[in-house]
Amino acid sequence: MTNAPANTSEGHRWQAFNSTGLTCSCGERHVGLFPINMLTPVGWNGPRDYQEDDLLTMDRTFISPRYAVWEGQSFAIRMRLPLIIKGAQPAAFMYTVWAAIDRIHFENYVKARKEGKLSNLRQFSARLLNRLGGHHDTANLVGVSHDENDGELPMLLLGGPQPYTNRPDHPILTEQRHGIGFDRMLELFLAYDHDMRAAASAANVS
Numbered sequence: 001m002t003n004a005p006a007n008t009s010e011g012h013r014w015q016a017f018n019s020t021g022l023t024c025s026c027g028e029r030h031v032g033l034f035p036i037n038m039l040t041p042v043g044w045n046g047p048r049d050y051q052e053d054d055l056l057t058m059d060r061t062f063i064s065p066r067y068a069v070w071e072g073q074s075f076a077i078r079m080r081l082p083l084i085i086k087g088a089q090p091a092a093f094m095y096t097v098w099a100a101i102d103r104i105h106f107e108n109y110v111k112a113r114k115e116g117k118l119s120n121l122r123q124f125s126a127r128l129l130n131r132l133g134g135h136h137d138t139a140n141l142v143g144v145s146h147d148e149n150d151g152e153l154p155m156l157l158l159g160g161p162q163p164y165t166n167r168p169d170h171p172i173l174t175e176q177r178h179g180i181g182f183d184r185m186l187e188l189f190l191a192y193d194h195d196m197r198a199a200a201s202a203a204n205v206s
């Protein structure tokens with residue numbers, strides 16, 4: 001909880017979510033934001049069991065928590081895709097997604113990570129390889145990925161020309177730039193079978 005307006009409906013619900021939590025259709029009580037993780041890139045028909053990152057092989061099909069290689073031809077890494085919660089920055093609804101990058105960038109990333117030399121000055125273009133629930137088709141949207149000094153997953157910021165999609169004005173670009181409200185956050189959790197709407201409504205009256 002940061003600076004969400006305390007005396008509004010949104011503020012009450014945000015407060016409840018971050019303090020006592022909200023009961024959810026999945027059976028859990030969620031206290032605060034949690035990430036929604038994409039297991040594989042879209043259309044993946046390789047193995048679904050992750051190997052260890054360190055066992056990465058470049059010349060065949062491989063998947064681990066951070067890396068995916070398709071037949072030694074296509075390369076993807078897991079990135080974070082944040083949607084800031086309006087009024088509660090830097091809190092952000094977070095996906096972890098797969099994004100395709102060029103082989104040279106992939107190799108550099110693997111090497112820098114191994115050597116503990118990731119730098120947030122390093123940026124390269126990346127293409128989203130997931131269809132995120134609750135949005136128009138997000139596959140193939142492009143953006144820029146930023147490495148993180150601390151070894152956290154790179155951050156993917158969508159934007160710029162969109163050569164692979166007929167939606168250059170895709171709504172998620174706007175949502176990433178300007179943030180989302182509490183109700184939209186509930187909707188996005190719902191898209192992954194985390195329905196907290198009833199608990200949020202109950203918190204609204206307190």
Ligand SMILES: [Zn+2]
Nearest residue numbers: 024026028194
């Ligand atoms: Zn849940």
